[in-house]
Amino acid sequence: MRIGITCHPTAGGSGVLATELGIALAKRGHTIHFVTSEPPFRLTGYQQNIFSHYVDSPSYPLFRTPPYSLALASKIADVAEEFDIDVWHVHYAIPNAAAALIARDMLPPERRFALVTTLHGTDITLVGSDPSFYRITRYAMERSCAVTAVSNWLKDETEREFELSKPVETIYNFIDFDRFQGKSDHRCHLVEGDEKIVMHISNFRPVKRVTDVVRAFKKMADQVNVRLIMVGEGPEKMAAVGVAKQLGIADHIRYIGNHESIENLIPCADLVFQPSEHESFGLVPLEAMACGVPVLATASGGITEVIEHGKSGYLTEVGDIEAMANYGIEILTDPAKARAMGQYGREIARTRFNQDTIVAQYEALYARMLDPLADCEPRSAPASARV
Secondary structure, eight states: OEEEEEOOOSSSHHHHHHHHHHHHHHHTTOEEEEEESSOOTTOOSOOTTEEEEEOOOOOOTTOSSOOHHHHHHHHHHHHHHHHTOSEEEEESIIIIIHHHHHHHHHSOGGGOOEEEEEEOSHIIIIIITSTTTHHHHHHHHHHSSEEEESSHHHHHHHHHHHOOSSOOEEOOOOBOGGGOOSOOSOGGGTOOTTOEEEEEESOOOGGGOHHHHHHHHHHHHTTSOEEEEEEOOOTTHHHHHHHHHHHTOGGGEEEEEOOSOHHHHGGGOSEEEEOOSOBSSOHHHHHHHHTTOOEEEESOBGGGGTOOBTTTEEEEOTTOHHHHHHHHHHHHHOHHHHHHHHHHHHHHHHHHSBHHHHHHHHHHHHHHHHSTTSSSOOOSSOGGGTO
16 A cells, blocks of 8 residues: 555654554555654664655744644645555644645545544643644544544543544554564663663653652662663753752763664663653553563553553552652562563563554554545545555
């Protein structure tokens, strides 16, 4: 199939999943066209069957901000028409699904693609539910040929909040298990001596509660020789730095920015710590599990569908710093338990969230949407002529 993909190209989970899906589909022989504002975070080097197209959103004195959504719609329409795209898969409802709808409507009937929208979380729980975007978010989902969510929790939240006329389908995030072998030679560059490593990885948005990471880490550091490695960039980084200075532990924390080869970093950790307000899925915890590293997270949102409390890690209530610290100390001071949790998590990552199974679910979804009998607006030619 000829598949278009639009996502936010930054280091968040939606962009990572979209990019990894495109790479996996290309390896299966499909032709992939990314349309984004800049190169997707994990799309590096030459990839066979993958083409990238970037949106040019020119500034003009009349506009307070450049109308990116309209430029995106125009670019999607151009690429879809030039390369005869069968399916356009957008990740994140706003603005990507809305822009793809405009693009589809601009095309002649025989050129219109089947539109699949995948929801990743804040596009529904924060952006989509805001009165300014609620109506367009609902419209974009209703007009999509299919809507998927990355967890049952997000599926239920979407159906409750928007009362859609069509069901939302759950397709979990996945992992390329072969990349995450649980070994790394980078540990010596992150710590000194026999320090343990607690690692946090995020885009440092408020929902990630990075100051909770620092506060709980302080209690861990009072009892364990440990260092905190903070991976990523974002608006809450300075808040984390400020809290660390207030608590007198700034020297025990390293900030290393965004890192493309996350599979080389996570195996360095003794514990991956993600105390989010809520996670619609939790891609970082899944990557940690694949590396055999225990996870400490909050029992909020779809993360409970990834981590099994007491087996692959621990889950606490949001903001319960004391419980987070106690569980962290337990993992850091009990190597046998940490090893057992890591092994269990790695097996769950391999069997329940493996790439082949979940990419095949997306392929089956695309095929259904291209069926002339589907409740959709694909082009009029039969699907068999386009695959």
